[in-house]
Amino acid sequence: MGMTQAEKILARASGRETVTAGEFVVGEIDLALLHDIFAAGVFDMLVDVGVDDVFDPGKTVVVVDHLVPAPSAEAAAIHQRIRDHVARLGIESFYDSGQGICHQLLPENGHIRPGALVVGTDSHTTTYGALGAGGTGIGTSDMVYALATGRLWFRVPETIRFVFSGELQPSVTWKDVILYLAGRFGADAAQYKAMEFGGDGASRADMSSRLTVSNMAVEMGAKFGLFAADEVTDAYLLDHGGVGCDPFGPDDDAVYEAVHEISLADLAPQIAMPSEVDNVSPVGDAAGLAINQAFLGSCTNGRIEDLRAAAEVLEGRHIAPGVRLLVVPASRSVMKEAMDTGVLATLVDAGASVLAPGCGPCFGGHGGLMGPGERCIGTHNRNFIGRMGSAEAEIFLASPATVAASALMGVIADPREVEVKDA
């Protein structure tokens, strides 16, 4: 009997020939990620249990990305503690403040390999499934255990497979696809489970799109959100880190809990309305609602492809009066490429404020929060109550093109309509 991609990852990590969904295994950790919200606490706890090193400093990555540049003296003090611990533990893969968001930096710098088992103190660690890796979020005590021993227990998840066919229409993106899946199947459809994204449609998706989809797999409860590693993965890895990869994916006779066929050609741009990620409709259903803020960024959609898509909509135009457009590149190298290619100039000319690479306002930490009664449309991944400041603010989630079109019009807008108007 064949194995799903999740089963293959956990079989290899636990040194077994085969594993089956439902089994418990102890897996060897290939990579552990900590970011600035939890890193100092985890390292303190490690000291508290009497462990003065980590299982493998070369397999531990620490990123300061959530509170950057430090918005308070407390945040700056946390960063100081992290730097002390990182130096003491000899961790070399340390991305200090200003380099970008963890889920952008790890793929970008070649840390993620197909088939690897990656744990992070962040729910969006599922992002690494885009490269065929088993990435999943864990809590701080589990991370202490993982850092001390290099191992952690896992339940082998059942897998739901999504098979995509056809081509997306212009102005429809993979952000729209994952929003559509969340809306159609629900926010706990993949609870404890793995999602696999396959079919011709998925093989045509570029790496940026795959990262978006795997990132949001957790919004459906998933433990992993997996694409097979293929030529697209190989080319991306050669560009980022210099070492390509062999194909890696599920067996043809793997056993799935469910298989869903999705036709890409039928999809319109989608939008998640307040205050659940699965409250999704075609963007037309929300069109015309006035917005105060548009946010282009986050680990979901802060890459060069996303900035470029927004710049294409905004080229030679200006955002509506009274609207704030915040652009937060996902990493410094994204920012540099956006500068070198003129994308950033286009966005600034259109009226954007550009913030330092990092999480920015995505989780309501700082840098572009909202007041009561305000409405924001953003490219990020969560629209929960209070996620971006006031509990009385509303958050809508959409693709970069939809966010740019909305900033331009001052109201939620379908990017296809904006282009039609201009033609």
Add this chain to the structure above:
Amino acid sequence: MPDETMVGRVWKFDNDISTDVLSPGQYAVAPLEVRKLHVLESVNPSFAQECQPGDIVISGTNFGCGSSRETAPENLKAVGVACVVAESLARIFMRNAVAVGLPVIVCVGVHDAFEDGHEIEVDLATGRVRNVTTGVELQGDSLPEEMRGILAAGGILEVLRAQGGRGT
């Protein structure tokens, strides 16, 4: 393993109780003694004060959804909750509950079968759930031995301490 049956008074909650409700953001970095007093506050303001050691939380689906913050199960444990029995649990919450030593099990039908103040009996090893007040019996998912071992130790850090910080 120690006795894995427990009997307690029921506190009942509905679907989608998030980590924001279990560990409100504004107290996220407050010390446990302060932080625990705000657990479930937005849905039941008297819960944290009135919860007694050994009480059991019953809930609808997707309990613990949201972020990876471990303070959510930690707060419940700190006010005395002995176990959470839910229609379904969010994955990271379930991991974190086991990691901090708070027993949790999934039992379909539990939300309809109980009201606040009922007495409940739960057997972690078999997954059997009984409403002592009404006599109704339900079959939940038993908790795998791996998780029960961590719970019996008092959480994953206790397992680590017992292994001398490294393990085998």
